[in-house]
Amino acid sequence: MSIISKLKKHRKGRLDMRSSTARQSSRxxxxxxxxxxxxxxxxxxxxxxxxxxxxxxxxxxxxxxxxxxxxxxxxxxVNNFRDLSRILANTLVPFSRYLFNSLFVVIIGSIGHILTASMCAYPLAKYKFPGSKFISALIVYSLMFNATVTMVPNFITISRLHLIDSYWAIIFPQFASTLGLYLMMNFMEQIPDSLIEAARIDGAGQFKIHIRIVLPLVKPAAITAFILVFQSLWINTGDRYIYTEKLKSVAYMLSQLAGASNVGVARAGVLAAASVIIFIIPVTVFLIMQTNVISTMATSGMKE
Amino acid sequence: MRKLKITLREMKRNRVLYLMMLPFLIFFFTFAVYPVLQAIYYSFTDYNILEAPNFIGLENYRKLFLEDTIFIKAIQNTFIIAVFVGPLGYILSYLLAWMINELPHWLGTILTVIFYAPSMAGNSIMIFALIFSNDSTGYLNGILLKYGFISERILWLSDSSYILPVVILVSVWMSLGVGFLSFVAGIKGVDEAQYEAAAIDGIRNRWQELWYVTLPNMKPQLLFGAVMSITNALSVGGVADALVGFPSPNYASHTIVNHLNDYGLIRMEMGRASAIAVILFFIMILCNLLFRKFLSKVGT
Known part of the structure; x- marks a missing residue:
């Protein structure tokens, strides 16, 4: 693909220039x-x-x-953490099972979401076709509707699709979230048309252009979208949809530690330790991803 | 007829694009659009979740606007909160992202994580209950008493004249979310060559650079951030719940979302709750359109 080598050269040149020229008003x-x-x-x-x-x-x-x-x-x-690990060693279902459930939902859910959402964002950001304006508007406005009242219809839909008590009851509704899509769409608008045009002249199909040119160029946005979906799946207890103990997530299991009263004094320390554990995973992912964002400088030098 | 033919031809020409969008759109229509349409229908019904909805026309809306004085109070509170939280949170997010961009990359990364981390920490809102505690041992009361600014403790979370300001402050504090992240990524994407060109064209200081180069180059991110700010500012409700409890004393911090949750989750009047959601939805769309007007003036 000649366009990709062109792209790389272009970017490299820009990067070199970046480091060699100092801005006049530099601090x-x-x-x-x-x-x-x-x-x-x-x-x-x-x-x-x-x-x-x-x-x-x-x-x-x-x-x-x-x-x-x-x-x-x-x-x-570290007593709180010791108590927590003692509890984790004696759960009804082995802790590794909860962990597997969470990882399955988070990994399939985030990757699937980024793929489907970015594939929808690209045509909407760069092309005009019948219905494109309408769908874009729907996507933006869907961010503004309160979730409390859509809860009941969503539950009915999921139960009619026989998804209750399965991972998909958590994953599929997450696929429909538009926040990450809208973010990626906004960044894609900034990609110059000439770049896509050049790739098309070189004979690349739309799927190929999307995966090899568009998606890498909006990496910061895609990574941000990934973190958002990761975080929301990770803390999703799924208590509305999943009843079988061995399908439940880490977040659910840890939320159960408080016991029935939810204000149990005896478990307060364990609960505090659990909330740190729940917090540490997405923050670590965020840190790793964010380091990546900054080293890419995706769209710099790509503007017309 | 001719128009239809052209449309059909256009659709056929772009069929690959439709195919790309299809997987997402299937989920989107099933789990996002359909429930919203359903909720809009519920707003015209009497629906208690257990029995089938019963169509009553505009009755829910009539009651909300003409009989429900607490709803009117909730709208007022929501607007007061939003007027502060929306713009302040937005500007704060932008300024922080802008300052972070001025620093070396590794430092910027650490700071980005520091500023965003609180959004990931679950029920950390309890710290604010300690800071603004009514007791003389609450952090704020303690400090103010110690240095003699006040002679008697202030009931931050019970006195209805303080509740709203406290809720606003905490909401701004917690408003660095995804909008901030999009600004951080967006500023990095502004082409360096444009700054060089601008310097030649006579841009003298950082503020001019911000207005004439950085901001116009970030319009998509600015719009995204604004949609987030507007949505979040008008959806404030959880903060007040956690700090002062529900319902707030004298309905001092009762917002539209509090009212909605009251009907939807406590009283099980889904019809009325849906009507509130529809009203909130239109308020948000209106604010969004107003912001778009404003954004078109940036950089001129």
Missing amino acids: SFLGNLLLGIVLFLLGFLFLFPVIYMINQALKPLNEMYMFPPKLFVQNPT
């Missing part, structure tokens, strides 16, 4: 330092909830209910 080192400090202070403020969550997990029980409450832990302990 001094001191300015950067100041900016960094301001941002870190702000970051600390925003990170407050996370700091609280982690400290809470490290507190012994007497400190958790201390009055007046303290943000930072005084005598950190």
Whole structure:
């Protein structure tokens, strides 16, 4: 594919230029330092909830209910995590089974969603055809309808399709989410038409153009969409649709730790540890993915 | 007739594109469009989820606007919250993304994660209950008392004149979401050559650069961020629930979404809840259209 090598050369040239030319209004080192400090202070403020969550997990029980409450832990302990692992070792269904369920739903769900959604976003972003305007509008406006009232019709649909008590009851509705699609669509609009035109002249079909040119160019958006869908599938307990214990997810299992009352004092420490575990997975994925976004600089130098 | 023929020919010419869209659209229509249409139908019915819906025309809407004074209060509260949370959250997201872009890449990555991480931490909202606690030992009361700004503790979460500001503050605090991520990615995509060209054309400072180069180049992301901001700002409800409980004292922070959940999840009047959802839907569309008008002026 000559167009791809052309594309790569073009991008490489642009990258070289980027590093060699300094912008006129570039800030001094001191300015950067100041900016960094301001941002870190702000970051600390925003990170407050996370700091609280982690400290809470490290507190012994007497400190958790201390009055007046303290943000930072005084005598950190890993007891909460030890208790959690003891519980996990004695579950009705082995923990590995819950983990498998979660991984299946998250992996199939996110990859499937990104593929189908990006394949729908590309024609809508770059072409005009009968119905394109209408579908775009539907996609944007579907983001604005409150989910509480669509819950009942959705349940009826899923049960009529005989999907109750299966992974697909969680995965399929996620395929229909439009947030990631809308994000990718917005980024695809910025790809120059000439690039796609050139690929078509070279004889590439639309599917090929999508996979080899369009999708790599909107990598930052695709990765962001991936993180969104990953996060929402990971925390989805599926308690409305899945009744068989061995099909349930990690999120569901951990949410059950609180017991029936949901405010159990005895399990409060375990629960705090569980919420850290639930949080750590998507944040790690986010960190890895985000490192990737920044190193791609996808659309730079691709504008007309 | 001729028009139809042209349309059909166009459709045939683009059949590959339709084929590409098909897998998504099947799921989209089944799990997103159909339920919405169904909910719109429910809004004209008396529906308690257990019995079949019973068509009653515009009765739900009439009751909401003419008899339900709490709903009117909810609309007012929602607008007050949205007017602050929407623009503040939007501008904050943008400014942070812009500043992050000025830093070296590795530092930017860490900061992006720091700013977005709270959105991933589940029920972390409890920290705000500690900060704004009514007790004199709550963080805010404690600090204000210690340094003598106040002589008596303030009932942040019970005094109806403080509830709304507290809810607004916490909502802004938590508003860095997907809009922020799209800004971070979008700013990176602005072509460096444009800045060079702009410098030659006489752009003097960063602010001019922002208005004439960066912003116009990011219109798709700006629009995306705005749709997110508008939707989130008008859907505030969970924050108040978690902080002051439901219903809020004197309905001080009762929003449209609170009202909707009240009818949909507690009173099991799905018809009325659907009518509220439809009204909220149209408010959001209206705000969205207004923003599009504004966006067309950026960079001029």
